[in-house]
Amino acid sequence: xxxxxxxxxxxxxxxxxxxxxxxxxxxxAPRAEGTEMFVASGGVFGTIGGGQLEFRVIDAARxxxxxxxxxxxxxxxxxxxxxxxxxxxxxxxxxxxxxxxxEAAVSVAARExxxxxxxxxxxxxxxxxxxxxxxxxxxxxxxxxxxxxxELAQCAAQVEQCLTALPEAEITxxxxxxxxxxxxxxxxxxxxxxxxxxxxxxxTYVGLIGxxxxxxxxxxxxxxxxxxVDVARLVCPIGAGADxxxxxxxxxxxxxxxxxxxxxxxxxxxxxxxxxxxxxx
Numbered sequence: 001x002x003x004x005x006x007x008x009x010x011x012x013x014x015x016x017x018x019x020x021x022x023x024x025x026x027x028x029a030p031r032a033e034g035t036e037m038f039v040a041s042g043g044v045f046g047t048i049g050g051g052q053l054e055f056r057v058i059d060a061a062r063x064x065x066x067x068x069x070x071x072x073x074x075x076x077x078x079x080x081x082x083x084x085x086x087x088x089x090x091x092x093x094x095x096x097x098x099x100x101x102x103e104a105a106v107s108v109a110a111r112e113x114x115x116x117x118x119x120x121x122x123x124x125x126x127x128x129x130x131x132x133x134x135x136x137x138x139x140x141x142x143x144x145x146x147x148x149x150x151e152l153a154q155c156a157a158q159v160e161q162c163l164t165a166l167p168e169a170e171i172t173x174x175x176x177x178x179x180x181x182x183x184x185x186x187x188x189x190x191x192x193x194x195x196x197x198x199x200x201x202x203x204t205y206v207g208l209i210g211x212x213x214x215x216x217x218x219x220x221x222x223x224x225x226x227x228x229v230d231v232a233r234l235v236c237p238i239g240a241g242a243d244x245x246x247x248x249x250x251x252x253x254x255x256x257x258x259x260x261x262x263x264x265x266x267x268x269x270x271x272x273x274x275x276x277x278x279x280x281x
Contacts (some may be wrong), residue, residue: 014040027088123184
């Protein structure tokens with residue numbers, strides 16, 4: 001289920017909800033300015049960083065609901081005073097949500113869903129399915145691609161599935177900045193898909209399951225068949241350190257960390273958002 005759909009379900013399940021927003025930040029803080037979460041008497045959606053900061057804000061939001069007030073602002077130091085060691089300071093705004101506020105929040109979440117980067121897992125075998133088990137919990141659009149219907153049917157993760165005889169076409173038509181993880185049942189198909197992904201200069205991550213030997217074989221194959229493809233960009237084997245533990249779940253965990261790190265760096269490089277801070281006291 002998408003973030004916007006999950007948020008809508010939460011807001012519909014609770015009539016009285018307080019929107020919590022980090023409105024300003026000074027110094028070190030667990031989450032950035034603009035981070036939001038939603039608090040009801042019987043539940044919480046999202047997080048502003050956990051710890052004592054979040055506990056105190058949840059208590060304040062529920063107290064706001066009990067008092068029947070419309071809004072409040074908290075100025076919280078993130079130091080020994082509240083048992084946190086961040087050392088910074090945050091201003092948190094609390095506001096009771098109207099029906100219109102709830103619709104606006106869902107609309108914002110839907111726009112964020114649309115901006116999520118795409119991750120293509122090419123191959124629905126053991127490692128491919130293990131990758132999807134983890135990516136379904138990440139802020140990405142994950143697509144599992146395979147030529148074999150019976151393998152796709154074994155994937156229980158809440159990700160998109162694509163049954164196609166031409167998986168390379170899914171790579172060429174993928175959104176800009178996508179990540180590609182090649183883990184099929186066939187070395188020849190692996191090489192075709194990896195070279196196709198490397199042919200996209202905008203790809204944020206291109207990974208190929210295998211070993212140092214497979215990487216060397218792929219480099220030789222590219223030299224014979226693909227002019228201009230930069231093999232240096234390829235991550236192979238995927239999952240740094242996974243050569244010491246080849247269980248699919250372990251390979252998947254290490255690979256997801258690699259991909260999310262690459263996507264985070266790309267997002268930071270693309271962002272051009274001014275950040276406001278407290279004036280120094």
